[in-house]
Amino acid sequence: MQPKTTKVNIYTIIVLLFLTVSSLLVLYPLVYVVSAAFSPGNSIASLNIIPFGDGTTFKHFDHLFKNTNYLIWFRNTFVIAAATSICTVFIASLSAYVFSRFRFTLKKPMMMAMLILQIFPSFVGMVAIYVLLLRIGGLDTLWGLVLVYLAGNTPYNTWMVKSYLDTIPRSLDEAAIIDGASHFTTYLRIILPVAKPILIFLAIASFTAPWMDFIFPKLVLRSAHKQTLALGLFSFVTDKKNEFTNFAAGSLLVALPFILFFLASQKLLIESLGFSTVKE
Amino acid sequence: MEASIRTGEKETGRKKVLISALLFMGLGHLLHLKQYLKGLFYAACEVLLLVFLPKIITGIGNLRTLGEAQPHLPIRERANSMFMLIDGIILLAVIFIFIIIYIISVRSALAAYDQTSSAGAKKTKQGLNKAFPILGLAPGVGLVVFFVIVPLIFSASVAFTNYSSPGHIPPNNTVDWVGFDNFVTLFGGDATWAGALGRVALWTVVWAALATATCYFGGMLMAVVLKESNLRIAPLFRMVFILPYAVPSVISMLVWQNLLNGTFGTLNRTLRTLGLISSPIPWLGDPWLAKFMVVLINLWAGFPYFMLLTLGSMTAIAQDIYEAALIDGANKFQVFRKVTFPIVLYQTAPLIIMSFTHNINNFGAIFFLTGGGPMVKDSTLTSAGGTDILVTWIYKLTVNLLKYNYASVLAVMIFVVLAPLAIINLRRTRSFREGEL
Missing domain, CATH: 4.10.280 (MYOD Basic-Helix-Loop-Helix Domain, subunit B)
Structure with a gap:
């Protein structure tokens, strides 16, 4: 034109x-x-x-690197995010595969429960989670926090991966079963590779979430060397002190990788968001 | 003749399996089906339950009473009501799981019997592979049961106790069941609390509706302008508009909080230097202006998501629809109103519901920008400020005031608001529509 x-x-x-x-x-x-x-x-x-x-x-x-625990905060947050991301992908894909391909007792009620649970914010059960972690010795530990994130994400993520797996022809994995592969081998060799796009999306989403979360780290983590970035940065700008410039410097270092990543992957973002609207 | 004898045999055999399976878990597998591994596993489940039965009974008893007050004992040895409550709920969950395993074991015994009697003694597949669905679901379901369902039931239960500061905080004191007392207080028994609840609940819904609508239409406007402008530098603008989405919201909200600060914020100082205002504007200090600003700043942070979403679904629209419309002589505005908008709206409608529920629970957008403030008349007693929504108020009630009972009533209220949305969400899913559920 x-x-x-x-x-x-x-x-x-x-x-x-x-x-x-x-x-x-x-x-x-x-x-x-x-x-x-x-x-x-x-x-x-x-x-x-x-x-x-x-x-x-x-x-x-x-100042950040010499006088504060900035690097420790960064390391803690990274460990939590990476562990959450890896375990989420494993657990969600495994249960999604079972929900998508098997028939078993109580399948329907379980799927309904997953769908309804995903709508409630997990910190509604904040006090209970605190007492639970206290009882199993998970307070003030990084793995305790990872457990909380994992559990909270599972219902939604399982549904998301299951919806994706439903669009993949069953003949693919049935062929593997006929050839004598066990269910676990089929999951590992057939399902995981074909579900890669949604699993990458899931991995990224569950990796980024812990960087911004505040409530659960505040609830679970106590000691100074177990803090996360969100807690540390927040401590710069509380009512008691206003170190806005230190806060800004710390924030800039966190936000930069995020911004670069989002700008680099904006095509993928638009596509995957477009997919989610069409397929839902 | 022979066939009828065989069916008769089968019936009695089936009955035997059923009775033994019902009598003791796994007995059917062990006695009649020669599935020893499976039978032993089921039997072990029941033995475990029987061994712990006395403890389970005490636990359930404790759940009923939540412990007696023991002021004469040192604090460490007093009954801790909260531990009793959580243990009781966990025990209920364990019993529930046990009943399910029991049902599964009986069903599996019957299914195994039917299979062997009809197809002869066919060698069953190796056990581990057959158990794959159960093993595969175990981690996910276990986590969800203990870290999602148990806490939710716990919160719902606390709403019916007097777990609150100052008189009822374990381990110093015990907590008691009080029935609907908390609900009565919050829904009219106490004018200040009831007033605060009404105010916060109303604002929560208004906030969620406004936040969703502004971000949705704001994002769509940007997407359409970017797409229709045909500018060569449009991608550059798109990159700029993605930035608020990329910056962690904790950071951007705290930055805005500082920029908008009434006394030393950058915005007020800039406006004063430019001579536009003579006295500082309390952006976040006036209840109504603060409400407005919260929605506005949320638009800043939230429109990129819907912009990307609209761009994504617009690229999915087939080009020939546009061409057909243009050939029919439609102008750009008509094309948008009759083609683009309906299609995009249809595709993104489910996400509007999701966004609404997200905003009902949008802790970060409120807490990091205003902290729920500014103070209003009832704030000193209830701690609910002018922009507090239910979730931020729950946080304050729990962390600052230690009024766990009231916080739990609010949690129950969020249930009530969100449950219909959960059902709508369920009805729109493909598997529901196609009758799979």
Whole structure:
């Protein structure tokens, strides 16, 4: 199609103006985080209203690595996220395979229960989870927190993977069974490879969630060397102290990998979100 | 003649298996079916239950009383009501699982008998492979039972006790069942609490509706403008618009909180320097303005998700529909209203419901931006601020006030609000519609 230059011009200008203004609004707080991270002051009050107006310094990053447990927080969060992600993929895919391919007693009630449970926020049972972890010695441990995340995710994730597996022809795994493969081999060699797209999505989603969670780490983790990033960063900007620049520096380091990853995978994101709407 | 004798034999044999399987778990497998491994496993389950039966009975008894007050004992040795409650619920779950295993064992004995008698003594497949469905489900179901269902039942139960500060916090004191007392207090027995509950519940629903609607239409607007603009730099704008989605919400909300701070926030200082305002605007300090800002900032954080979603479902629309519409002489706006919008709406409708439930529970968007504040009239007593929704109030009641009983009543209320949505969610799933469920 040929662009109709004269007629489209005014329309293009309006659209361009709209997009530019929206972009500025979107960028507004983000620019301040970046500038605060490199600004010499300490609190938000001393921050120049013009971004980067006070010159730049790396002293907040220095402070994070030398005087705080930032690296330990980072390591803890990473361990929790990685463990949650790996176990989630394993458990969800295994139960989804059973739900999708087998007939057994109580299958229907169990699936109904999974569907209804997924809607309740898991921290409604906060007090009970605390007492449970206390009884099994899981308080103030990273694995205790991983257990909580795993359990909370399982109903929804099982349903998601099961819906995906339902779209894969059964003949594929039935052929393997006829050839004498055990169910576990079939799961390992046939189901896992074909379900790879949804499992990667699941792995990423369950890896990113713990980085932002606050309630459960606050509930489960007590000692200073067991804190996660969300707890640590929050401690910079409580009512008692306002170290906004340190907070900004720490946040920048967490957010950067996320942003790079999202920008790199935006095509995949749009596709997988498009898939979820069509297939649901 | 011979056939009828054989069916008669089969009937009596079947009865024998049924009776022995009912008498003791696994007995049917051991006596009549020669499935020793399976039989031993089932028998072991029942033996375990019988060994622990006295403990189970005490546990259930404790669940009924939640322990007697023992002020004469040192604190460490007093009965801990919360442990009794959770142990009792776990025991109930264990008994429930046991009953299910029992049913499965009887059914499996009968099925095995039918199979052997009809197809002769066919060698059954190796046991481990046959047990795959059970082994495969065990980790998931175990986790869900103990870390999701038990806690949910626990919270629901606490709503019927007086587990609260200052008088009833274990291990110093015991907790008692109080029936519907907490519900009566919160639903009108105490004017301040009832008022706060009404206010918070109403705001929760309004908030969820506003937050969902603004993000949905905001995201759709952006997607359509990006898609229809045909600008060469559209991908650049899309990259900018994805940023709020990529930044962890804890971070972005805390940043906004600081930017909007009434006294030293950057926004007020900027506006003052520009000469636009003379006195600072209490963005998050006035209950109504704070409510408005919470929705607005949530739009900032939430529109990218729906923008991506709309972009995704728009690319899935077949191009020939557009061409047909254009040939028929439709202009761009008509194409959007009659083609794009209905299709996108149809495809994303289920996600609107999901987003609504997500916003009912959207702890982060409220807690990190306003902390539930600002204070209103009843805040000192109830701790519920001007922008608190049910979940943030639950958090405050639990962590700050130690009013676990009231927090649990709120949790039950969330159940009540969300249960119809769960049912709608169920009805729209493909497997439900196709009659599989």
